[in-house]
Amino acid sequence: ATFSEIINSEIIRQHVPMLAQALLTIGGPQVRNTGTMGGNICNGAVSADSACAALVYEFDLLVLGLEGERTESIHGFHTGPGRTILQQGDLLKSFVIRPENYTGFWASYIKYAMRGAMDIATIGCGAAIKMNGDEVETFKLAFTVAAPTPIRCPTAEKIMVGSTISEQSLERLADAVEADVKPRTSWRASKEFRLHIIRTLAKKVTRQAVTNQGGND
Numbered sequence: 634a635t636f637s638e639i640i641n642s643e644i645i646r647q648h649v650p651m652l653a654q655a656l657l658t659i660g661g662p663q664v665r666n667t668g669t670m671g672g673n674i675c676n677g678a679v680s681a682d683s684a685c686a687a688l689v690y691e692f693d694l695l696v697l698g699l700e701g702e703r704t705e706s707i708h709g710f711h712t713g714p715g716r717t718i719l720q721q722g723d724l725l726k727s728f729v730i731r732p733e734n735y736t737g738f739w740a741s742y743i744k745y746a747m748r749g750a751m752d753i754a755t756i757g758c759g760a761a762i763k764m765n766g767d768e769v770e771t772f773k774l775a776f777t778v779a780a781p782t783p784i785r786c787p788t789a790e791k792i793m794v795g796s797t798i799s800e801q802s803l804e805r806l807a808d809a810v811e812a813d814v815k816p817r818t819s820w821r822a823s824k825e826f827r828l829h830i831i832r833t834l835a836k837k838v839t840r841q842a843v844t845n846q847g848g849n850d
């Protein structure tokens with residue numbers, strides 16, 4: 634499906650709104666009307682704006698290969714910049730999104746780019762959070778451009794479980810996330826600047842997910 638078809642889907646907006654929120658940051662209308670999410674994931678781009686949603690909502694990928702159909706997890710799908718596990722002859726047929734991976738979660742995405750539109754991410758960050766009263770029950774955090782592939786952040790995710798959302802816990806989150814990322818210097822931004830953005834976005838996206846209760850900003 635094209636980005637626009639996914640963005641305009643009632644089912645997507647109702648169940649995985651962060652995916653629509655992320656896809657709205659891609660390119661401009663022409664790109665969103667013609668580019669597909671399949672292409673965005675299969676081209677292996679480390680900056681793919683659909684990748685954080687795929688990672689926190691735990692997408693599976695139904696792949697048709699020369700030997701028949703198989704299911705691949707999004708975890709481990711990207712193997713390096715511009716590289717994926719797909720082999721010659723493989724065709725991604727569809728994404729599988731399971732209710733247990735979105736039901737009860739509030740999620741949000743923030744793309745940091747040098748300008749507001751038609752620019753790829755300097756850093757992209759998505760979070761999904763499930764609360765039990767005031768405490769975090771499950772926390773999922775993903776980044777693009779923070780490592781050679783889009784990543785989840787196991788250290789940061791673990792540190793939030795059982796805590797409330799406060800300035801102190803968000804500061805602990807920002808410290809913990811440094812263990813999960815490996816940003817690099819490129820013409821777009823230095824490693825140090827990327828790390829600053831990573832710390833800032835980890836806190837901001839978490840606050841945003843909770844404040845908006847998963848609704849789009």
Ligand SMILES: Cc1cc2nc3c(=O)[nH]c(=O)nc-3n(C[C@H](O)[C@H](O)[C@H](O)COP(=O)(O)OP(=O)(O)OC[C@H]3O[C@@H](n4cnc5c(N)ncnc54)[C@H](O)[C@@H]3O)c2cc1C
Pocket residue numbers: 658659660661664667668669670671672673674675676680681682683719723724725726751752753754
């Ligand atoms: C002006 C411009 C702005 C852009 N801005 C952004 C942006 O802000 N954020 C962002 O994330 N991206 C951005 N992009 C990148 C673009 O949106 C993605 O590359 C796009 O999603 C690719 O989708 P496509 O359907 O055109 O794939 P294609 O370009 O046709 O394919 C891309 C690669 O994936 C493979 N592929 C495609 N579909 C499948 C499939 N079903 N199974 C197996 N392999 C497949 C192709 O063989 C190819 O190697 C931008 C691109 C342009 C031109």
